[in-house]
Amino acid sequence: MQLELSAEDQAFREEMREFFTMKFPQEIRDAVTAGRELTKEQIVESQQTLNAAGLAVPHWPEEWGGRGWSDLRRHLWNEEMQAAAVPLPLAFNANMIGPVLAHFGSQELKERFLPPTANLDIWWSQGFSEPDAGSDLASLRTTAVRDGDHFVVNGQKTWTTLGQYGDWIFTLVRTDPEVKKQAGISMLLIDMTSPGVEVRPIELIDGGHEVNEVWFTDVRVPADLLVGELNGGWTIAKFLLGNERVGVAPVGTTKRVLAQAKELAGAQLEDPFTRARFAELENELLSLELTALRVVAHSEGGEPHPASSVLKLKGTEIQQAVTELVLDLAGPAGLATGEGAGVPEWAHLAAPTYLNMRKASIYGGSNEIQRQIIARTILGL
Amino acid sequence: MDFTYDDEQDALRDAVRGLVGKAYADFEQRRRTAAEEPGFSEKMWTQLAEMGLLGLPFAEEDGGVGAGPVEIGIVARELGRVLAPEPYLTSVVLAGGLVSAAGTRGQRAEVLGALSAGESVLAFAHDEEGSRWAPSASAVRATRDGDAWTLTGVKEPVPHGARADLLVVSAALPDGGTGVFLVDPDGVQRDGYTTYDGGRAARVTFDGTAATPLGTPGQDLEPTIATILDIGRIMAGQEALGAMEVALAATTSYLTSRKQFGVTLNTFQALNFRAADMYVSLELASSLVQWATMVLATGDATRAADAAARAAYQVSRASRHVGQEAIQLHGGIAMTAEYSVGMYAARLSALDHLLGDGQHHLARLAAGIEGYGAIDPLAPTAGRG
Numbered sequence: 102m103q104l105e106l107s108a109e110d111q112a113f114r115e116e117m118r119e120f121f122t123m124k125f126p127q128e129i130r131d132a133v134t135a136g137r138e139l140t141k142e143q144i145v146e147s148q149q150t151l152n153a154a155g156l157a158v159p160h161w162p163e164e165w166g167g168r169g170w171s172d173l174r175r176h177l178w179n180e181e182m183q184a185a186a187v188p189l190p191l192a193f194n195a196n197m198i199g200p201v202l203a204h205f206g207s208q209e210l211k212e213r214f215l216p217p218t219a220n221l222d223i224w225w226s227q228g229f230s231e232p233d234a235g236s237d238l239a240s241l242r243t244t245a246v247r248d249g250d251h252f253v254v255n256g257q258k259t260w261t262t263l264g265q266y267g268d269w270i271f272t273l274v275r276t277d278p279e280v281k282k283q284a285g286i287s288m289l290l291i292d293m294t295s296p297g298v299e300v301r302p303i304e305l306i307d308g309g310h311e312v313n314e315v316w317f318t319d320v321r322v323p324a325d326l327l328v329g330e331l332n333g334g335w336t337i338a339k340f341l342l343g344n345e346r347v348g349v350a351p352v353g354t355t356k357r358v359l360a361q362a363k364e365l366a367g368a369q370l371e372d373p374f375t376r377a378r379f380a381e382l383e384n385e386l387l388s389l390e391l392t393a394l395r396v397v398a399h400s401e402g403g404e405p406h407p408a409s410s411v412l413k414l415k416g417t418e419i420q421q422a423v424t425e426l427v428l429d430l431a432g433p434a435g436l437a438t439g440e441g442a443g444v445p446e447w448a449h450l451a452a453p454t455y456l457n458m459r460k461a462s463i464y465g466g467s468n469e470i471q472r473q474i475i476a477r478t479i480l481g482l
Numbered sequence: 483m484d485f486t487y488d489d490e491q492d493a494l495r496d497a498v499r500g501l502v503g504k505a506y507a508d509f510e511q512r513r514r515t516a517a518e519e520p521g522f523s524e525k526m527w528t529q530l531a532e533m534g535l536l537g538l539p540f541a542e543e544d545g546g547v548g549a550g551p552v553e554i555g556i557v558a559r560e561l562g563r564v565l566a567p568e569p570y571l572t573s574v575v576l577a578g579g580l581v582s583a584a585g586t587r588g589q590r591a592e593v594l595g596a597l598s599a600g601e602s603v604l605a606f607a608h609d610e611e612g613s614r615w616a617p618s619a620s621a622v623r624a625t626r627d628g629d630a631w632t633l634t635g636v637k638e639p640v641p642h643g644a645r646a647d648l649l650v651v652s653a654a655l656p657d658g659g660t661g662v663f664l665v666d667p668d669g670v671q672r673d674g675y676t677t678y679d680g681g682r683a684a685r686v687t688f689d690g691t692a693a694t695p696l697g698t699p700g701q702d703l704e705p706t707i708a709t710i711l712d713i714g715r716i717m718a719g720q721e722a723l724g725a726m727e728v729a730l731a732a733t734t735s736y737l738t739s740r741k742q743f744g745v746t747l748n749t750f751q752a753l754n755f756r757a758a759d760m761y762v763s764l765e766l767a768s769s770l771v772q773w774a775t776m777v778l779a780t781g782d783a784t785r786a787a788d789a790a791a792r793a794a795y796q797v798s799r800a801s802r803h804v805g806q807e808a809i810q811l812h813g814g815i816a817m818t819a820e821y822s823v824g825m826y827a828a829r830l831s832a833l834d835h836l837l838g839d840g841q842h843h844l845a846r847l848a849a850g851i852e853g854y855g856a857i858d859p860l861a862p863t864a865g866r867g
């Protein structure tokens with residue numbers, strides 16, 4: 102066992118820190134620090150800045166812009182980005198469809214899509230969930246029927262995050278209704294400007310518009326936009342949802358917010374209960390960070406560490422607890438969320454952020470699903 | 483940065499597991515050993531010595547092995563897995579650690595040599611009524627007459643105080659501060675009893691008892707005691723990890739075998755989820771304790787004190803959670819003394835209260851929160867960013 106980073110990894114960490122804090126657009130970092138919602142242009146600029154420096158998709162195969170880093174370096178890269186309030190590369194592009202195309206896509210699909218995906222010239226949306234297919238994703242009903250060299254797609258997707266910005270959507274569709282539900286699913290890439298695609302906004306409890314319904318009515322999709330095998334979509338979905346072990350727990354961001362909260366707390370820090378809450382969250386966060394480090398250090402070229410399933414579960418719980426603490430610190434000022442309210446920006450944003458963050462334990466495999474995974478696959482229950 | 487044991491450390495773990503597993507994996511055997519005086523196996527103590535484990539923390543010139551915190555942690559964790567009743571933590575880590583840190587050359591060679599060889603058991607007589615884990619002493623006072631020192635007052639509870647061949651006693655010094663003394667227990671009044679985790683402790687009364695100052699006579703050793711207590715906290719954390727691992731394993735195996743309503747209990751997701759949460763608690767505590775063990779290895783006492791408090795706090799929470807749920811998910815059988823799980827919960831509770839419980843450490847941590855922004859566990863120097 103060894104505590105410290107090797108000299109090379111330490112130098113790597115400093116190099117990352119320097120880039121993110123010195124060479125990255127300051128206004129974007131300021132917006133993230135303040136907890137403001139970013140515009141589409143800021144998200145695109147951010148990823149393009151990273152991509153130009155080779156830092157947007159370091160975990161992809163090297164041929165497509167990957168850097169061949171160890172899991173530990175990926176972890177450090179990810180943490181330093183969060184610590185510096187640099188927005189992470191768009192997950193749909195960088196963590197979801199990119200690795201899927203690199204792994205399952207035809208050479209043609211790779212060449213066509215991977216470079217613009219890395220550079221966020223194409224904004225991807227994720228079209229998996231449906232009104233009756235949430236945790237039980239395999240019961241999805243959106244159909245794709247072969248018609249010559251096209252598929253004709255009908256159905257409805259929901260919860261499509263930032264679908265209003267989407268250029269393309271990667272979807273799971275039912276291509277064989279006769280077989281066991283997992284066996285009849287395929288993955289299709291759909292141009293969101295195609296006739297018959299309609300995106301309708303959903304308003305969330307924080308008042309924001311970050312998710313959408315996406316309706317498909319007789320949408321014609323060229324058959325060569327099928328990813329992998331026909332009816333092989335479930336394998337791809339499992340790959341997509343399961344290949345993340347770096348960065349599933351947003352430790353860096355939560356740490357930054359917690360440290361900021363200490364400053365915002367002001368005189369409230371004299372209250373011993375408030376202090377204890379800080380100390381408790383810091384300790385939980387430290388244990389989470391160390392668990393993440395154990396996981397990345399262990400998975401070096403081997404099987405994923407079993408504890409990786411702890412990261413999403415605990416990471417989101419702590420993330421939520423920190424937003425709750427910030428809202429409590431705002432206290433009555435947190436009520437002043439209307440237009441024209443004169444309270445400090447952080448207090449004004451505290452309640453929407455707290456409400457918005459309830460999502461973290463629901464999406465991407467709810468915390469109950471994580472518990473189920475731990476119970477089944479780790480504990481053998 | 484690496485959280486895995488190397489080959490030698492793996493071999494050490496396997497060897498310790500082999501030895502204590504043979505003796506105590508059968509819980510009934512462990513119960514019999516703990517029931518008879520002195521509450522542990524003298525034979526096992528000798529075997530631990532033969533394997534070099536009792537001398538692990540001490541310098542070779544003092545008769546020890548000169549190993550580091552990681553190795554000591556491995557031993558503690560394995561002893562924790564089987565609830566081995568031998569007083570490794572209190573005799574070797576605490577009492578021995580103090581002699582090693584503060585003793586004169588002669589004292590170290592004599593005391594640690596015998597301890598390493600398994601020829602003696604030390605007791606650390608430090609707790610006093612109302613002291614609640616302070617590194618200082620006040621109820622036992624040292625008096626000096628020329629070169630002769632005597633102690634007066636009561637120490638309780640003193641783990642294995644009745645069996646010990648030598649007492650390592652903290653006492654208030656005449657000119658202020660806390661000193662440490664070696665006391666031959668012959669002639670000291672010792673009232674021994676069994677503790678709730680099946681261990682042994684004693685009330686030890688000093689009444690003008692002759693004592694030898696450890697190290698330089700009259701020197702305030704409070705900072706040294708504090709450091710040894712911090713080391714003890716991290717090693718108690720290791721022991722607790724071992725106990726939690728086994729308590730969780732016992733629980734999952736019970737859930738997959740016990741039938742009610744015609745099916746095994748793991749058919750009920752409500753129970754599986756609670757077991758999953760136990761796993762989460764254990765993994766987080768495990769990460770923190772392993773980290774604290776490595777921080778200890780850096781030799782930076784300030785950093786280690788912080789790490790010890792953090793580890794102790796996390797372990798306290800986890801061990802209550804795991805211990806309580808292990809009992810609950812077993813149902814009535816866990817309440818019986820023959821079944822191991824209840825004793826695991828008892829031992830976890832005893833470890834929690836030995837060197838400072840969660841609330842104690844949380845208060846310590848809470849007192850310092852504005853001294854830093856965020857914690858950086860990998861920082862090359864101060865440990866904080």
Ligand SMILES: Cc1cc2nc3c(=O)[nH]c(=O)nc-3n(C[C@H](O)[C@H](O)[C@H](O)COP(=O)(O)OP(=O)(O)OC[C@H]3O[C@@H](n4cnc5c(N)ncnc54)[C@H](O)[C@@H]3O)c2cc1C
Pocket residue numbers: 226227228229230232234235236237259260261262263312460463464465466467468469470473751
């Ligand atoms: C803000 C937000 C953004 C999202 N973005 C996207 C996106 O971009 N693309 C996309 O495809 N999807 C997206 N999702 C959808 C998300 O993946 C689903 O919400 C999630 O899978 C849960 O499904 P559900 O909402 O239908 O809840 P349900 O599956 O109906 O679950 C309801 C409750 O029951 C629990 N539960 C369900 N099954 C079990 C079980 N077997 N055992 C125990 N408990 C269970 C759940 O944990 C939950 O607490 C998003 C969701 C949100 C909230």
